[in-house]
Ligand SMILES: [Zn+2]
């Protein structure tokens with residue numbers, strides 16, 4: 001007998017595989033024997049300073065999913081006002097108070113991707129990036145982001161670091 | 165304690181969670197038992213069991229009892245209140261007069277004259293009965309009749325499920341008149357019911373859930389979460405009728421344009437359903453065709469259809485959303501949200517899909 005959380009996750013996996021998402025290079029459980037830990041690979045949007053980058057996300061799913069949101073963080077270093085450069089923690093309302101079971105792992109990842117090009121400098125987890133944005137220094141901001149993208153997210157072996 | 169006022173309680177288990185006792189009201193001894201759900205000995209978590217007599221007296225007064233249980237701070241206070249309530253119920257109870265011999269005699273001879281095959285239900289008190297009648301299109305109808313004890317000196321009260329509010333109730337001196345009256349009434353609605361049956365048979369009706377013969381409204385699924393609500397005109401069932409379209413603007417606007425363009429083509433020789441199909445230039449999906457297509461019936465929370473022998477029978481009332489959920493799933497979601505309001509067993513919160521108000525109760 002498959003428990004309800006696994007059943008829903010299997011369905012989400014099937015849905016993703018049935019219709020591959022070019023913006024999400026990968027979305028699947030890390031290993032076959034634990035369906036509660038997933039990995040996703042986000043592709044940076046073209047015409048943004050994230051273009052060309054691939055970011056690995058680690059998704060930790062609570063046993064109470066989808067009543068409670070998954071915990072998602074960046075494993076690949078990323079420069080963004082709302083993402084902690086050190087821990088990869090993401091500040092996004094749908095992963096916290098605005099979560100609803102209508103979201104899926106896939107749509108949550110896509111919301112994170114959308115956050116990349118729509119930063120919210122008022123709730124920063126990365127002060128350097130946020131300060132550049134707040135000063136209106138878009139050129140400086142873009143250069144900073146592009147540099148980190150080049151440094152960490154382009155042509156890096158997308159090896160999964162399995163630690164939490 | 166005053167034994168007149170307070171019941172004598174004795175524990176019936178070792179843990180001291182269950183007690184039994186008598187409460188004396190107007191010379192009647194009423195036996196009861198109560199049980200705490202857990203070791204928290206408060207009035208909030210108590211189950212009260214009564215003897216048949218006590219149960220009968222409290223029947224219909226459950227709300228009042230619940231209120232008292234919630235307001236009282238201790239058992240003495242509660243039992244005093246319970247005693248008051250029981251006294252009040254006993255005083256207000258008036259025995260009904262028994263029907264006379266004439267009553268049964270008349271009833272028997274009338275049933276003989278209309279034919280016993282028309283009798284569907286006769287309740288054991290012989291005070292209420294249901295007659296069944298077929299109309300000219302073999303639709304089955306039930307007529308509910310209540311008979312006053314003073315019958316045949318008083319009139320019978322009859323009611324049937326027909327679309328006319330003023331005609332639903334009828335008073336008559338005998339059963340034959342009731343049958344004659346409703347046979348004629350059922351005849352008057354043949355065209356109305358033909359239009360509605362045609363809709364029920366050839367479309368997927370979203371609302372009402374189980375249409376009654378008096379329901380003139382139907383909300384019909386169009387697919388893509390869109391629907392058409394129509395109301396058959398009881399006086400001109402084949403004529404152009406009231407309608408409303410529900411759904412996403414982008415899908416509804418083209419339909420409004422079609423209606424504006426084709427409305428004059430309404431043909432009273434066709435059924436209302438066929439007219440709408442012609443005007444909207446579509447064929448209404450039926451429940452079967454919708455089942456086989458990819459319209460999703462799964463619970464919006466656990467993504468399954470079956471969940472521990474239940475199906476997603478709770479759905480969002482927002483026409484544009486209509487997402488369905490298992491009761492258990494919706495309950496646990498609403499419970500997890502701080503903004504959800506609680507009213508006894510009912511949780512009132514927001515649909516996880518469209519944020520409209522949605523409510524559910526815990527499984528009984
Ligand atoms: Zn469910």
Ligand SMILES: [Zn+2]
Pocket residue numbers: 480481482485486487515516517518519520
């Ligand atoms: Zn809804």
